[in-house]
Amino acid sequence: MSDLTALQLLKERRFFPLLVAQSLGAFNDNVFKYSLIILITFGGLQLQGMSSAVLVPVAATIFSLPFFLFSAIAGQIADRFPRDQVLKATKLGEIFLMLGAAAGFILNSGPILFITLFFMGAQSAIFAPAKLASLPNYLSRKELVPGNAMISGTLFLSILSGSLVGILLIRQSMGPVIIGAMLVILAVFGWLFMRMMPTKSAAAPDLKLNWNIFSGTWNTMANLFSEPRALRPLIGIAWFWTASAASITVLPLLVHDSLYMDQSVVSVFMAVFTLGAAFGSLGCAAATRNKDVLWLSIVGAVLLSLFAADVMMASAGRMVAPLGGLNEFFADKRNWRLLFDFFAMSVFSGVFVVPLQAMSQHRAPEKSRARILAGGAVMNAAGASTGQLALIGVARSHLPLSSAYAGIAIVSLCFAAFMLYRGIKKSW
Numbered sequence: 536m537s538d539l540t541a542l543q544l545l546k547e548r549r550f551f552p553l554l555v556a557q558s559l560g561a562f563n564d565n566v567f568k569y570s571l572i573i574l575i576t577f578g579g580l581q582l583q584g585m586s587s588a589v590l591v592p593v594a595a596t597i598f599s600l601p602f603f604l605f606s607a608i609a610g611q612i613a614d615r616f617p618r619d620q621v622l623k624a625t626k627l628g629e630i631f632l633m634l635g636a637a638a639g640f641i642l643n644s645g646p647i648l649f650i651t652l653f654f655m656g657a658q659s660a661i662f663a664p665a666k667l668a669s670l671p672n673y674l675s676r677k678e679l680v681p682g683n684a685m686i687s688g689t690l691f692l693s694i695l696s697g698s699l700v701g702i703l704l705i706r707q708s709m710g711p712v713i714i715g716a717m718l719v720i721l722a723v724f725g726w727l728f729m730r731m732m733p734t735k736s737a738a739a740p741d742l743k744l745n746w747n748i749f750s751g752t753w754n755t756m757a758n759l760f761s762e763p764r765a766l767r768p769l770i771g772i773a774w775f776w777t778a779s780a781a782s783i784t785v786l787p788l789l790v791h792d793s794l795y796m797d798q799s800v801v802s803v804f805m806a807v808f809t810l811g812a813a814f815g816s817l818g819c820a821a822a823t824r825n826k827d828v829l830w831l832s833i834v835g836a837v838l839l840s841l842f843a844a845d846v847m848m849a850s851a852g853r854m855v856a857p858l859g860g861l862n863e864f865f866a867d868k869r870n871w872r873l874l875f876d877f878f879a880m881s882v883f884s885g886v887f888v889v890p891l892q893a894m895s896q897h898r899a900p901e902k903s904r905a906r907i908l909a910g911g912a913v914m915n916a917a918g919a920s921t922g923q924l925a926l927i928g929v930a931r932s933h934l935p936l937s938s939a940y941a942g943i944a945i946v947s948l949c950f951a952a953f954m955l956y957r958g959i960k961k962s963w
Contacts, residue, residue: 610909
């Protein structure tokens with residue numbers, strides 16, 4: 536039933552333009568971010584003399600910081616004004632940001648790229664609450680799970696394709712120019728698709744906006760904690776972004792510093808990881824039967840934990856060697872086990888998060904839905920930043936990079952136990 540509903544949604548003007556616009560935006564984000572990471576890790580791009588082991592998680596944190604600063608006002612704006620108008624305005628702003636990104640890559644300028652990265656985070660912080668809060672406006676209750684599965688599945692495919700383009704193209708002779716032009720052109724197309732979305736009325740047109748970052752964020756989080764039924768799935772989503780941010784951010788460093796392989800191997804891991812997440816997310820559309828299915832999230836968390844632990848074990852004990860390529864990578868049988876672990880870990884990440892996304896959306900009251908989901912975005916940013924900053928701690932304390940996956944395994948298992956307990960008590 537759900538898989539049929541998902542296919543029908545692709546024909547709907549109330550859904551398809553949003554799906555395409557967010558996919559193009561995610562593609563652009565990941566072309567930019569992974570081009571920047573590859574330039575730092577393999578291309579010698581520097582900022583203030585920081586090492587790549589520190590600068591990569593710093594870059595990821597710079598992208599996350601605007602979610603702390605702007606999510607509260609973004610949630611207010613998405614409740615105060617028609618959400619489709621907010622989405623259209625942010626997609627227009629993306630065009631100008633991609634012009635800045637193009638200039639940064641062509642000039643090989645660390646300051647321009649890092650400033651653009653911050654404002655890309657700000658644009659995403661404004662876009663996300665409006666997108667998530669608008670889904671229940673355009674989709675019925677039975678369409679929410681398949682709709683979220685399509686949004687998440689195509690998001691992961693956009694992450695995959697964007698990361699591969701950034702990883703493989705940026706260090707080619709004309710790579711920066713081609714990437715710069717691509718970013719601008721796709722941003723224009725994303726804006727044009729977003730303009731096709733039907734207009735809906737504002738949820739709370741009389742809402743008075745609080746522009747104070749600190750009190751606005753405090754009020755947003757207080758509003759979220761007053762809705763415990765929406766809060767619980769949002770906590771799970773925040774953990775998903777914590778684990779994902781840590782896992783993906785550490786990946787180029789793990790390949791370079793632990794496996795002793797080049798950037799072509801990073802692209803293989805990204806392909807396996809994001810295809811698995813897309814498969815897990817889209818699979819939820821068929822498995823949930825349009826209902827809240829907590830057991831899927833519990834199973835997802837447990838299996839995520841098991842395979843994350845095996846990533847740590849399968850990547851340990853490698854001997855220092857000159858950087859190898861794809862031939863050397865695939866010739867080592869240990870790496871096939873590692874690839875399977877990454878695929879399975881990402882599949883069960885998708886299984887874990889999609890039911891929680893649908894729960895949070897339909898449980899949040901309509902008039903304050905964007906503000907509640909904006910509070911979730913603040914938690915997501917806090918979680919992602921925690922995961923990224925933990926990597927700096929790992930680097931500073933000279934722990935093996937694979938220890939990051941031990942942390943993911945432990946916390947995922949603890950969260951599975953928490954969900955099981957609340958489910959038994961019928962208080963989830």
